[in-house]
Amino acid sequence: MSTQKTALVIDDHPLVARGIAAFLESHCSFDVVKAVSNIDDLWNVIDPANPPQMIILDFWLPDGASLPMLSQLKIKYPNTLILVVSADDDIAVQRKVQVAGAHGFINKQESTVIFVQAVSNLLSGQTWFANTTQQKAPNNHSRELAVTAKELGLTARQGEILALILNGLPNKRIAQKLSLSEQTVKEHVSGILSRLGVSNRIEAITKLRGNRLE
Template identity: 60%
Template sequence: MTNSASALVLDDHPLSASGIADFLLSHCGFGTARSVSNVAEFWVALDPAKPLSLAVVDFWLPDGASLSLLVELKQRCPTTRLLAISADDDAAVLDKVRLAGADGFLHKQESPEVFGRAVAALLQGDSWFHGGVKFAGREFPNKELPVTAAELGLTARQGQVLAMMLKGLPNKRIALNLSLSEQTVKEHVTGILERLDVRNRIEVITKLRGRRLE
């Protein structure tokens, strides 16, 4: 791929959006990749006169599902390849984004390598709707090495936050599940990134590949 490829990432969690944009630049050969955290910023950043090569859009946004955005984006920029992502385990999500005009769907629990292959497929004109999106009850291979929060230098609470990060849950969902404020969750996420010596969630997933957090 030449570095003329351009991308725009929409995820209402800036850390995730920035991590995906950085990955597109560093591992997928993109020349430009911007990240935005809300729909208004997305439309401002979009220039129909300079169509994007790829748009990565989170399925769930604060105002609800991004289906109407996907439909409008496909109408405005028919040549832009659309990749929807989500941490939702509902199998219906895949069909919904396909009908809305997405060219591919990827669960946030997939590995960076799979993300890279999906992006490459979309840029080649193919679609990416491989497999199902049901991750609940998924069995991890026995070769995965179990690791505890303490072994990673994390507190028990940070371990709980990390486990949910690895499932692709946003800060709001983590805060709700652990009965914490969103600000406290953000502080835990910052501490986890510092302890693991990584910059974003994508790098967390990459670093812990082959390990199972217990």
């Protein structure tokens, strides 16, 4: 139980909070994800002796309460990762939460795959903030639920193999289908797994569950 990975979602819309929590539980390797919609509830839900590994915080809480709350969270639970989500893509908002000490900022319009990547980045000790110079391009082109190999940072071959993995094929059958040696398939699989930040194909499947590839 000391190894329980827990997270907490704060959003003033209960349905959204519960929904994101459910998503995190099924896609991001958390054991328990709680959801709160009321700012007062927040402090009751957190166990001071065992704070969550990560808090997903909606930026647009009533009365602009999110930034002060962020500061309080940083003080009380300095080891908790804080990922701020927002519905608007004003770069000023990101800068605000960044200086306030959040570990990551992500737009609600981002695809779920990007969201999963952001979460795993934070979990591995990195941060997640949009680069103000580039960005923009990838997600405007619609089709949010369909994921391309490029969006995942995969090569064409890797994307091809990932599609077969997601269909449940073992390496041997992938090799037959693509006329490759099984060893070569393993190489590609290893590349895919490390790129996705998972440790085996099952995690890859459950992580990308609900998304179509290509």
